[in-house]
Amino acid sequence: NAGVTQTPKFRILKIGQSMTLQCTQDMNHNYMYWYRQDPGMGLKLIYYSVGAGITDKGEVPNGYNVSRSTTEDFPLRLELAAPSQTSVYFCASSYGGLALYTGELFFGEGSRLTVL
Amino acid sequence: GEDVEQSLFLSVREGDSSVINCTYTDSSSTYLYWYKQEPGAGLQLLTYIFSNMDMKQDQRLTVLLNKKDKHLSLRIADTQTGDSAIYFCAELNDYKLSFGAGTTVTVRA
Numbered sequence: 001n002a003g004v005t006q007t008p009k010f011r012i013l014k015i016g017q018s019m020t021l022q023c024t025q026d027m028n029h030n031y032m033y034w035y036r037q038d039p040g041m042g043l044k045l046i047y048y049s050v051g052a053g054i055t056d057k058g059e060v061p062n063g064y065n066v067s068r069s070t071t072e073d074f075p076l077r078l079e080l081a082a083p084s085q086t087s088v089y090f091c092a093s094s095y096g097g098l099a100l101y102t103g104e105l106f107f108g109e110g111s112r113l114t115v116l
Numbered sequence: 117g118e119d120v121e122q123s124l125f126l127s128v129r130e131g132d133s134s135v136i137n138c139t140y141t142d143s144s145s146t147y148l149y150w151y152k153q154e155p156g157a158g159l160q161l162l163t164y165i166f167s168n169m170d171m172k173q174d175q176r177l178t179v180l181l182n183k184k185d186k187h188l189s190l191r192i193a194d195t196q197t198g199d200s201a202i203y204f205c206a207e208l209n210d211y212k213l214s215f216g217a218g219t220t221v222t223v224r225a
Contacts, residue, residue, distance in 0.1 A: 031211060033212070040217055041217055042215045042218050043204070043215040045212055045213075048212060058212065090158055090159070092158070092159075096211075100211065101208065102147070102164055103147065103149040103164040103206070103208070103213070105213060107158030107159045109157060109158050110158055
C-alpha cells in the first residue's frame with residue numbers, strides 16, 4: 001500500500017517560476033489537505049478538499065491554487081513563486097467521518113521547496 | 117495569533133519521563149490530538165482524546181486534558197532515544213486540524 005505519495009521531494013525554483021506539487025493517495029480517502037511547515041511555525045493549512053470537485057481555502061491560500069478532479073489526486077499549483085514560499089509542503093488525507101474525528105490523517109513524506 | 121500553542125524545545129534524560137504541554141483557544145473543540153514527526157518524515161498520529169475525557173493512557177503515553185484551562189499535556193514514560201522527534205498538538209475545527217508549532221524533544225544519554 002503506497003498511502004500518500006508526493007512528488008517531487010525536492011525542488012529549487014527561481015523567483016517568478018511556476019510549478020505543481022503532485023499528491024496522490026490510494027486509500028480512497030475523501031478528505032485531502034495541503035499544509036506548509038515553516039521552522040518554529042508549525043503546520044499551516046493552505047487548501048483542503050472534502051471530495052472530488054470540492055476545494056476550499058485554508059489559513060494561507062495566497063499564491064497557491066488546487067484542483068480535485070479525482071478522488072486520488074490533489075495537486076498544488078504555485079504561480080509566480082516568491083521567496084516567502086520556501087517551505088516544506090505536506091499533503092495529507094483522511095477517510096472522513098469517524099476516522100477524521102479520531103485524527104487518522106495520513107501524511108506524505110513532504111516536498112522541500114526553495115525559491116531563490 | 118496561534119490557536120494552539122506549545123513550547124518549542126524539551127531536553128530529557130533517557131529513562132526519565134517527558135511532559136509536553138499545549139494550550140488551545142477553541143473551547144468547542146471536541147477532539148484533541150498528539151502527532152509525532154521523525155526527521156525527514158511526515159506526521160503520524162500518536163493518540164487522541166475526546167473532550168469529555170480527563171485522561172487517556174496508552175502504554176507509555178498518558179494524555180491529560182484540562183478543559184477549564186484549555187490545557188493538554190502528553191507524558192511519555194521511560195523516554196527512549198527513539199522518542200526523539202517533534203511532537204505536535206492539534207485540535208479539530210470544521211473538518212480541519214489546526215496544529216501547534218511543535219515541541220522538539222531531544223533525548224540525551
